[in-house]
Amino acid sequence: MLGVLCALPVTVKAQSLEGAQNLLQQIEPLAGSWQFTYDVPGFGPPIPALITFTQGGLLVESDYPGPTPFGGAVGIAIASNGHGAWKQVAKNRFTYTYKKILYNQDGSQYGVATTIGLVTINGFHTELKTQLGIQFADKTGRVVFTGAGTATATRIED
Numbered sequence: 725m726l727g728v729l730c731a732l733p734v735t736v737k738a739q740s741l742e743g744a745q746n747l748l749q750q751i752e753p754l755a756g757s758w759q760f761t762y763d764v765p766g767f768g769p770p771i772p773a774l775i776t777f778t779q780g781g782l783l784v785e786s787d788y789p790g791p792t793p794f795g796g797a798v799g800i801a802i803a804s805n806g807h808g809a810w811k812q813v814a815k816n817r818f819t820y821t822y823k824k825i826l827y828n829q830d831g832s833q834y835g836v837a838t839t840i841g842l843v844t845i846n847g848f849h850t851e852l853k854t855q856l857g858i859q860f861a862d863k864t865g866r867v868v869f870t871g872a873g874t875a876t877a878t879r880i881e882d
Contacts, residue, residue, distance in 0.1 A: 753849040754810060754818050755779045757880040762787075764858060764873030767794070775806075775877070777820070783808050785822050785839075791829055797868040798860055801834050802827045808839075818843040826860065835862040841875065850879045 760773040773787035785806030793800050808822025820841045826834040838859045845852040853876055860869035 752779055752812075753816065753845055754812070754843065754852075758852070758877040759880055760854075760875050760877040762856065762873060762875045764856060764871050766858075766869070766871035767873075773875075774880075777810050781809050781811055783810050783820055783822055785824075794860070794869065797862070798826070798834070800829055802829065803837060806837075806839065810843075816845045816847065818845070833863055835860060835868070850881075852877050 754777045757774065757776045760775055762771040762773055764771070771787055773785055775783055775785045777783050783806075785808070787803075789802070791800050791802050804825040804827075806822035806824045808820060810818055810820035812818050820843065822839055824837040824839075826837055828834050838861070840857045841854040843852050843854045854874060856873045856875055858869075858871045858873070859867055861867050
C-alpha cells in the first residue's frame, strides 16, 4: 500500500505536466520544437532544419553548419544559426522572420540571409506547411539573391 501512495504524487505530477503542455499548445500552438524540410528550388535538394518557436514569439533555427554552395554572386558561404521572431495572424496561421549571418570561407562576413515564412498548422498542432521567401544581401545591403519555396514540418515530441 505504501508503494501505491508513494507513486501517486509522481503520477499526478506527470499528468499535470502533460495537461499544462496541452493547454500551452492551445494558447500558443506553434510554440515548441519542429523538424523542418525546406524545399527551395534555388538551393538544390531539400534541406533539413530544426526550428524552435518560444512562448512569447522568438525563434531559433539551425541547419547544415558547413560550407554551402549557393551559386551566383554568393558562391560558397557558411551560415550562422538563424534568430528571429514569430506571431499569430489568424487561427492556425502564423508568420515568422529570421536572419542568419553569412560568412565567406575565409571567415570574413559576406552579408545577411533573411527568411520569411507564412505557416499553416494542422488542427492537432503536430504538422505544418510553410510558404517561404528568402533573400541574401551582401554586407553593403545589396540584394544578391531572392528565392521562394515551401517547407513542411512535424513537431518534436517526447
